[in-house]
Amino acid sequence: MKIKLTVCLLAFLNFYEAQENITYQKPSAEILKLADYERPPSVLMNSKKDWIVFTYRPTYKTLEDLSQQEMKLGGLRINPVTNISSTATYSNNLKVRKLNDKVEVQVKNLPVNPKITYTSFSPDEKKLAFTNTTSKGVELWIVDLETATAKKITGDNLNANLGSPYVWYKDSQNVLIKTLPQNRGTLIDSSKDLPTGPIVSTADGKVSQNRTYQDLLKNPQDEKNFEILTASDIYNVDLNGNLKKVKEQDLYSGLSFSPDGNYMMATTIKKPFSYIVPLNRFPMTTTVYDINGNVIKVVNEVPLNEIMPKGFSSVRTGKRDMSWRSDMPATLAYAEALDGGDQSKTVDYRDEIFTWEAPFNAAPKSFFKTKQRYEGTSWTNDHFAIVYEGWYDTRNTKSYLVDLNNNESKVIDDRNYQDVYSDPGNFNTTKNQFGRTVVDMKGGKSYLIGDGFTKDGQHPFIDEMDMKTLKKKRLYTSNIKNAKEEIIDILNPSKGEVLTIQQSASQYPNYFKKNIKSNKTETVTNFANPFESIKDVYKEVITYKRNDGVTLTGTLYLPANYDRKAKKEKLPLLIWAYPTEYKDKNTAGQNTQNPNDFTFPYYGSFVYWTTKGYAVLDDAAFPIIGEGKTEPNDTFITQLVANGRAAIDAVDQLGYIDRTKVAVGGHSYGAFMTANLLTHSKDYACGIARSGAYNRTLTPFGFQSEQRNYWDVPEIYNAMSPFMNADKMKTPLLLIHGDADNNPGTFTLQTERYFQALKNLGAPVKMVLLPKEAHGYQAKENILHLLWEQDQFLEKCLKK
Numbered sequence: 001m002k003i004k005l006t007v008c009l010l011a012f013l014n015f016y017e018a019q020e021n022i023t024y025q026k027p028s029a030e031i032l033k034l035a036d037y038e039r040p041p042s043v044l045m046n047s048k049k050d051w052i053v054f055t056y057r058p059t060y061k062t063l064e065d066l067s068q069q070e071m072k073l074g075g076l077r078i079n080p081v082t083n084i085s086s087t088a089t090y091s092n093n094l095k096v097r098k099l100n101d102k103v104e105v106q107v108k109n110l111p112v113n114p115k116i117t118y119t120s121f122s123p124d125e126k127k128l129a130f131t132n133t134t135s136k137g138v139e140l141w142i143v144d145l146e147t148a149t150a151k152k153i154t155g156d157n158l159n160a161n162l163g164s165p166y167v168w169y170k171d172s173q174n175v176l177i178k179t180l181p182q183n184r185g186t187l188i189d190s191s192k193d194l195p196t197g198p199i200v201s202t203a204d205g206k207v208s209q210n211r212t213y214q215d216l217l218k219n220p221q222d223e224k225n226f227e228i229l230t231a232s233d234i235y236n237v238d239l240n241g242n243l244k245k246v247k248e249q250d251l252y253s254g255l256s257f258s259p260d261g262n263y264m265m266a267t268t269i270k271k272p273f274s275y276i277v278p279l280n281r282f283p284m285t286t287t288v289y290d291i292n293g294n295v296i297k298v299v300n301e302v303p304l305n306e307i308m309p310k311g312f313s314s315v316r317t318g319k320r321d322m323s324w325r326s327d328m329p330a331t332l333a334y335a336e337a338l339d340g341g342d343q344s345k346t347v348d349y350r351d352e353i354f355t356w357e358a359p360f361n362a363a364p365k366s367f368f369k370t371k372q373r374y375e376g377t378s379w380t381n382d383h384f385a386i387v388y389e390g391w392y393d394t395r396n397t398k399s400y401l402v403d404l405n406n407n408e409s410k411v412i413d414d415r416n417y418q419d420v421y422s423d424p425g426n427f428n429t430t431k432n433q434f435g436r437t438v439v440d441m442k443g444g445k446s447y448l449i450g451d452g453f454t455k456d457g458q459h460p461f462i463d464e465m466d467m468k469t470l471k472k473k474r475l476y477t478s479n480i481k482n483a484k485e486e487i488i489d490i491l492n493p494s495k496g497e498v499l500t501i502q503q504s505a506s507q508y509p510n511y512f513k514k515n516i517k518s519n520k521t522e523t524v525t526n527f528a529n530p531f532e533s534i535k536d537v538y539k540e541v542i543t544y545k546r547n548d549g550v551t552l553t554g555t556l557y558l559p560a561n562y563d564r565k566a567k568k569e570k571l572p573l574l575i576w577a578y579p580t581e582y583k584d585k586n587t588a589g590q591n592t593q594n595p596n597d598f599t600f601p602y603y604g605s606f607v608y609w610t611t612k613g614y615a616v617l618d619d620a621a622f623p624i625i626g627e628g629k630t631e632p633n634d635t636f637i638t639q640l641v642a643n644g645r646a647a648i649d650a651v652d653q654l655g656y657i658d659r660t661k662v663a664v665g666g667h668s669y670g671a672f673m674t675a676n677l678l679t680h681s682k683d684y685a686c687g688i689a690r691s692g693a694y695n696r697t698l699t700p701f702g703f704q705s706e707q708r709n710y711w712d713v714p715e716i717y718n719a720m721s722p723f724m725n726a727d728k729m730k731t732p733l734l735l736i737h738g739d740a741d742n743n744p745g746t747f748t749l750q751t752e753r754y755f756q757a758l759k760n761l762g763a764p765v766k767m768v769l770l771p772k773e774a775h776g777y778q779a780k781e782n783i784l785h786l787l788w789e790q791d792q793f794l795e796k797c798l799k800k
Contacts, residue, residue: 033533421590
């Protein structure tokens with residue numbers, strides 16, 4: 001091992017010196033064939049499942065796409081020229097089809113070189129709206145589905161800086177839009193202005209637990225630009241493009257209509273803004289108006305929320321989660337904390353749920369209290385509601401069936417939400433008379449669609465539930481041989497008609513209409529496999545044990561031409577993983593991998609390298625467990641090393657690999673994992689860490705699933721930080737990061753500082769910063785170069 005490691009180090013150092021100041025490269029032919037593919041279309045269906053919209057988009061963005069103008073304000077990334085998120089992903093073509101037809105119809109009259117996003121069906125589901133981004137801004141288009149014809153109904157002056165710039169009216173003939181104000185101010189280029197004074201922030205002595213956020217406001221110029229970019233006028237536009245002003249300029253962050261269409265609710269952002277939290281914690285006012293824009297009632301006023309109690313189950317005080325009840329004409333529902341939002345307090349009930357009927361002259365009515373933190377309500381097309389609560393520290397989730405006629409309730413489900421084997425599934429939904437989504441209950445019956453993970457594999461199912469007794473009857477269990485079936489929707493319960501997606505390791509996911517009574521299927525889509533060159537790669541979900549008895553799994557891939565019986569050649573092994581925290585060993589050991597999942601190679605895995613003669617263990621289980629009062633991170637390093645060693649042992653015992661030639665890799669928290677494994681274990685010849693965080697003192701108020709702050713457990717933060725242990729890291733490491741990372745905690749500085757520490761301490765390390773990339777990589781040039789870097793690195797470290 002020592003000799004091979006020395007050879008690897010020498011090869012790595014030579015490799016490093018040869019790669020300075022290089023231009024973009026492409027990976028080897030085997031990998032390029034898989035990476036440079038044409039993406040099949042995405043499928044969008046209406047609720048009736050009688051119309052299918054196929055949206056086509058390029059496989060990758062380009063560097064030009066990522067090089068557009070951008071302003072980072074209040075947690076947003078905005079293109080100030082086009083007034084839409086600079087991170088938006090666009091489609092460039094639309095086709096439509098009736099479900100029972102066989103041929104897609106090209107939508108006519110689309111814009112030239114379209115950049116399509118924010119697609120949505122009209123309430124009557126006869127039309128489709130979408131936005132198109134031009135070089136100057138955002139415009140609204142409508143597609144008539146019957147004629148498959150598109151029509152532009154506004155100019156390119158919509159404001160999409162705070163999300164979708166439009167909402168359908170209930171009549172499907174009008175659309176509420178946010179437009180740029182006519183008297184819009186001029187943006188400030190603070191780089192050209194001399195400062196008029198320092199930036200001053202003050203703490204008032206209150207304790208809070210704010211995580212590290214990116215793209216925040218930093219100065220008064222940012223505040224002014226934020227106001228300019230998020231301000232909108234509100235108009236009604238009909239399908240002929242006729243405009244009628246509804247509301248004057250304001251910072252509208254949310255717009256919605258009541259189910260009956262007679263009321264409009266608008267949420268606006270107010271001052272003071274904050275330099276330490278993003279816009280979703282700025283002051284907000286929510287007001288209900290009539291259809292003409294006249295004020296009915298201010299229903300909520302939320303102050304600036306910079307102070308939060310510690311813990312993932314803590315919330316702010318006041319009305320929260322306010323939304324329209326989907327089963328009533330015009331009634332709001334919301335929750336309020338009964339414990340001051342502080343999970344550390346001991347109380348009988350955590351939250352109280354209220355309903356409030358328009359025009360809001362009477363007081364809100366309480367209809368339920370939760371013993372844990374309120375997590376939402378599913379309304380039904382009967383006189384029931386399903387209320388959900390949960391608690392992070394115990395991983396418990398509980399659901400109640402509430403009889404709205406008498407407010408009586410009974411527990412439907414009470415379980416650990418990480419226990420996938422006991423997951424009852426999700427209730428099947430339908431559209432009610434208001435066109436809103438509700439749980440489908442008919443004749444006292446409802447239906448649950450479940451993923452069906454079991455210790456014996458995955459078997460999706462449909463259960464019928466009696467809402468009086470809560471007893472279930474299994475109507476269908478999927479048992480398709482050598483394939484995976486995902487149940488999407490129940491089309492007709494009485495006839496047994498369902499919509500499914502079927503796939504296998506080599507069969508691209510496609511939609512099917514199936515009768516679960518007769519078992520007859522009808523093909524709905526027929527997308528070809530774009531990755532034919534790896535269709536014969538061997539794929540198996542393997543199960544093995546950690547040294548403490550915890551069951552682990554991973555998906556093993558072997559080259560298509562590898563002789564698994566002879567095992568004459570010992571392959572290098574690549575492990576890709578991401579740690580997950582659990583509160584008990586049983587749930588940590590459950591298997592959610594399916595060998596019949598379609599093999600979809602992408603830059604976030606090592607599967608490409610099966611074409612280069614490597615064995616790959618993808619999605620290897622890396623549970624970090626803390627039972628009882630023990631937190632998972634209390635023994636993070638010990639468990640991390642044990643997970644990796646168990647994975648290597650398992651594949652080695654199968655006789656496929658040379659265990660002296662093992663590489664490990666991961667993205668984000670997986671990069672953090674990789675750096676720690678190379679620091680604290682000698683099991684790896686090299687590692688690839690992408691867009692990670694390596695110094696936990698830079699995320700002092702919690703990270704990932706850690707709720708404690710640095711001053712609670714400094715020894716754990718320090719022990720878990722690869723940066724603090726950089727002197728111990730002597731294994732070749734390839735560090736990769738987007739130079740515009742937008743993810744909290746994984747700012748690019750994390751990689752830059754870790755690289756400097758390793759370099760100065762004599763570690764064999766290389767850093768690659770991908771221009772213009774955020775936390776996830778998108779530009780074709782960068783992704784192909786990334787694959788080339790990884791390929792060169794692995795070839796040098798594991799094959800020479």
